């Protein structure tokens with residue numbers, strides 16, 4: 478009766494594609510969906526792809542569970558939030574000690590931590606799994622970030638590794654720690670994804686509004702860049718997006734797309750996590766802010782009417798090589814920040830997150846996959862530095878690339894073209910490398926109005942000053 482190696486609930490696009498991927502890798506998979514017609518559609522798809530002999534469709538939840546070999550691994554691919562909790566409650570009476578729920582949506586890491594603890598008490602494993610790579614990744618090889626109990630990870634490991642993307646033959650799938658570790662890492666992945674996308678958009682802004690390049694010309698530049706250090710999935714798809722033509726009008730598609738960015742929340746969670754952990758992540762924060770301001774289209778239109786159109790370059794020269802290096806420098810800063818957030822979370826939550834492994838499993842399958850991550854994983858594998866800005870190979874790149882970032886941010890500021898993310902990266906870099914900062918003044922002010930105290934550089938212990946009263950003013 479128990480014939481399936483694994484089960485999957487939730488046959489929307491991501492769930493269906495993951496299930497087909499599992500079947501294609503030779504594992505028998507039981508599938509279930511609340512709306513039964515979806516199960517039939519899925520069986521139709523599996524049949525078309527010659528995979529139906531690996532599929533055990535089941536409309537009744539209890540029967541579905543009984544058809545999975547013990548200890549069971551049950552993937553749930555339902556909408557993040559309450560639907561996940563509801564599904565867990567439905568599954569609980571059906572599962573037995575040692576079984577595991579593998580939750581593969583974009584869930585908030587603290588929810589995964591809570592679910593992990595709740596199910597642990599009941600003898601059931603909860604694996605919170607970040608899956609990146611979109612629909613195509615789910616079907617042909619995503620990057621898989623696993624958090625939860627190690628024992629149940631081991632049960633599912635062969636299947637998860639088999640279906641994951643491979644980089645030089647190595648699976649882009651790893652166990653990263655207990656509880657919410659997998660979803661935390663996926664959240665930071667998405668924060669970095671936001672940063673990458675926003676910095677690309679800012680550079681495109683210079684091309685469009687400064688250099689007056691047509692989308693096709695800009696596409697050509699991105700295609701060139703994809704052959705160099707920026708080589709990555711996001712740079713590659715940028716070329717395709719810029720090249721696309723809207724069929725009805727024959728106009729470049731990008732010129733017709735409304736400039737209001739959507740966001741489902743993971744970028745915001747990433748910025749909140751950074752803030753809560755006390756780690757600066759200005760690039761991610763900038764990227765989230767850029768999406769939020771983009772959505773206020775009406776206000777932007779009104780403000781442009783008040784302040785006028787951007788001045789533009791006015792003859793200022795922009796070197797495409799500098800633009801490329803600026804993007805690279807911004808990217809290094811952004812990844813440096815994301816990895817420090819993960820290092821701090823690891824310490825705070827006792828996860829022992831393997832930073833080099835994280836960079837490794839992001840080399841293929843996921844949205845931020847790139848050549849750069851191979852370099853990063855090698856750097857982290859060698860040393861203890863959690864801030865990429867201090868890793869020798871990256872120090873070398875930054876020593877020259879920061880100059881280009883500086884030039885581009887300066888030219889954009891004069892041209893009145895926004896660079897919320899790239900300028901935030903530059904500001905972070907300049908703050909990070911400045912031995913003598915300016916918060917000595919801040920500390921003085923804090924002591925003035927709130928007796929918060931300060932340290933004097935020539936003596937031990939907290940000090941206060943006898944400040945004059947300002948009441949009479």
Ligand code: 6PG
Pocket residue numbers: 583608609610611667670739740741742743744843844
């Ligand atoms: C991935 C993507 C994926 C999804 C984002 C989109 O890694 O495969 O990150 O998870 O595309 O959640 O997020 P926004 O809608 O917030 O841009």
